[in-house]
Amino acid sequence: MKEKIRIAAGQGFWGDLLDAPVRQVEGGPIDYLMLDYLAEVTMSIMQKQKSRDPNAGYAKDFVPLIRRILPTCVEKGIKVTANAGGVNVRGCADAVIQVARELGFAGKVRIGIVTGDDIMSRLDELLSRGIELRNMDTGEPLATVRDKIQSANAYLGAWPMVDALNQGAQIVITGRATDTGLTLAPMIHEFGWPEDDWNRLAAGTIAGHIIECGAQASGGNCQYEWRSIPNLADVGFPIVEASPDGTFVVTKHERTGGWIIIPAIKEQLVYEMGDPHEYITPDCVADFTTIRLEYEGRDRVRVYGVEGRPATEFLKVSISYSAGFKAVGTLVYSWPDAYDKAQLADRILRARLDRLGLKFDQVLTEFVGVNATHGPLAGPPRADIPEVQLRVGVRGQDRSAVERFTKEIAPLILTGPPAVTGFAGGRPKVEEIVAYWPALIPKEEIRPVVEVLDA
Amino acid sequence: MKVQLTKLAHARSGDKGDTANVGLIALQDEFYPILVREVTAERVKQHFKGICRGDVERFELPNIGALNFLLHESLGGGGTLSLMTDAQGKTFSTALLRMEIEITQQEALEFEFS
Numbered sequence: 001m002k003e004k005i006r007i008a009a010g011q012g013f014w015g016d017l018l019d020a021p022v023r024q025v026e027g028g029p030i031d032y033l034m035l036d037y038l039a040e041v042t043m044s045i046m047q048k049q050k051s052r053d054p055n056a057g058y059a060k061d062f063v064p065l066i067r068r069i070l071p072t073c074v075e076k077g078i079k080v081t082a083n084a085g086g087v088n089v090r091g092c093a094d095a096v097i098q099v100a101r102e103l104g105f106a107g108k109v110r111i112g113i114v115t116g117d118d119i120m121s122r123l124d125e126l127l128s129r130g131i132e133l134r135n136m137d138t139g140e141p142l143a144t145v146r147d148k149i150q151s152a153n154a155y156l157g158a159w160p161m162v163d164a165l166n167q168g169a170q171i172v173i174t175g176r177a178t179d180t181g182l183t184l185a186p187m188i189h190e191f192g193w194p195e196d197d198w199n200r201l202a203a204g205t206i207a208g209h210i211i212e213c214g215a216q217a218s219g220g221n222c223q224y225e226w227r228s229i230p231n232l233a234d235v236g237f238p239i240v241e242a243s244p245d246g247t248f249v250v251t252k253h254e255r256t257g258g259w260i261i262i263p264a265i266k267e268q269l270v271y272e273m274g275d276p277h278e279y280i281t282p283d284c285v286a287d288f289t290t291i292r293l294e295y296e297g298r299d300r301v302r303v304y305g306v307e308g309r310p311a312t313e314f315l316k317v318s319i320s321y322s323a324g325f326k327a328v329g330t331l332v333y334s335w336p337d338a339y340d341k342a343q344l345a346d347r348i349l350r351a352r353l354d355r356l357g358l359k360f361d362q363v364l365t366e367f368v369g370v371n372a373t374h375g376p377l378a379g380p381p382r383a384d385i386p387e388v389q390l391r392v393g394v395r396g397q398d399r400s401a402v403e404r405f406t407k408e409i410a411p412l413i414l415t416g417p418p419a420v421t422g423f424a425g426g427r428p429k430v431e432e433i434v435a436y437w438p439a440l441i442p443k444e445e446i447r448p449v450v451e452v453l454d455a
Numbered sequence: 456m457k458v459q460l461t462k463l464a465h466a467r468s469g470d471k472g473d474t475a476n477v478g479l480i481a482l483q484d485e486f487y488p489i490l491v492r493e494v495t496a497e498r499v500k501q502h503f504k505g506i507c508r509g510d511v512e513r514f515e516l517p518n519i520g521a522l523n524f525l526l527h528e529s530l531g532g533g534g535t536l537s538l539m540t541d542a543q544g545k546t547f548s549t550a551l552l553r554m555e556i557e558i559t560q561q562e563a564l565e566f567e568f569s
Contacts, residue, residue: 040534041534041535137472137473137474221467223465223466223467223548223549224465224480224482263465263480263482266478266480266519266520266521267465267466267467267478267480268467269478269519269521270466270467270476270478270479270480270516270519270521270523271467271468271469271476271478272469272470272471272476273476273478273514273523274471274476274523274525275514276514276516276523277514288516289515289516289517289518290518291518291519292518293519305518323535323536326538328538362531362532362538364531364538364539366539366540368540372539372540372541373540373541373546373549373550374546374549374550374553375505375506375550376504376505376506377502377503377506377550377553391540393538393539394538395536395538433535433536434535435534435535435536436472436533436534436535438472
């Protein structure tokens, strides 16, 4: 057994710095590269892409990335875990295999794929058996939006990925797998942790939580002493150096920017946290109130003391459904009396929308520069505020009403208050809203499928 | 005397649906008991009046000197439904740091607040 493995985060979300994973692979020693591509609504975007093109439906960026890093990964023995497969894991794997062959690695690289998370085609059968998939936030049964559903996937944990790694996969591609599982799986695989070693599974889960948002653990979006953070232009993404006993060190490659300091790790620990006593994943329940942090040198923070409890009997399901349409229009008003002008423009716009008889579920006005982030907490603006952006959003079920709204913004320039600009982008775009429906499903309903293919 | 939270804590916030979470972290370990005493769920609910329409829950993490707040019904429906600039609640962290809290004369002297 290895005494230490180094797992590097390469992407905090689909759209993160393209070169970050390359720099993780080339910038120093690592054993694993983990890549988190799936935010809550990403699956529905991929579902849409797949309905237009049966070969699409996964994180397209992943394939050119593999082309860039595979030779180095093979040379150094670096393995990759990625939930890049979206709603088309096999399509993603095929594209990766194609690239591996083109690079001359036919028969030399094994690709693991994890499926079984997609329950879209089973929804009616599940509902008919009384599995209601109620919304975890609102308590509503899924039947209320049944005809609007676009995708439905269970979150799989680390174990199917462990299975793929145990079978010799160098690259493991999953669909809807938890981001924490991408980091935990290599530890289980290397250290042989048993399925009920809740403390160590919780430790690996917390390691995953710390690095799953990429540089948000290494100086990005860090409030603590933010002016002093070195060289963010060249920020190093975080790396977990894990030990068999479940302790780990968070670090980053030498000669990179950003920092690994306890206050920044604390900020990431509390990010998107619910009840800290129970951070629930498919693999365990981690207790964030047991975490201990200490320095172990420059840019090295040791994490220890983590305790966990048995996993629950359920998996979380992420369901996306079509929930109407929205559009946001903006205009910028300048000094003098910028805020007064923007407010008058808003009243004029609303009067016109009323006169047109347009019905919306919501109309929201914000004044950027005055109240868009802190609302009433910001207090009244200075009288001589140099400029204010009027930002009006509407949302509704009727696409044509939202469409009509987008045509009422530009006319304000010639028919409203003076000293207005900022319309270079043209009419606002109408966006279909794909909303997120979190639910729970009994674990026994989901059967993950693991295959390992030769390139 | 009154002190703004930004002198005692840093924070990070995020979202889960229509709920914003704010993790409030003591800048020094000695400040944590003051946060526990002063930054109650009720005070936070009051602070976010007009923004948070639901309940506020508070959880304590003495191990890292932090409090975690859940502000329910705060993000205009949350996720893709929300029309807000800050639909993900990313700036709720600094919004909380605007809060003014009461510290004792002794604390003011001990921690050199003026």
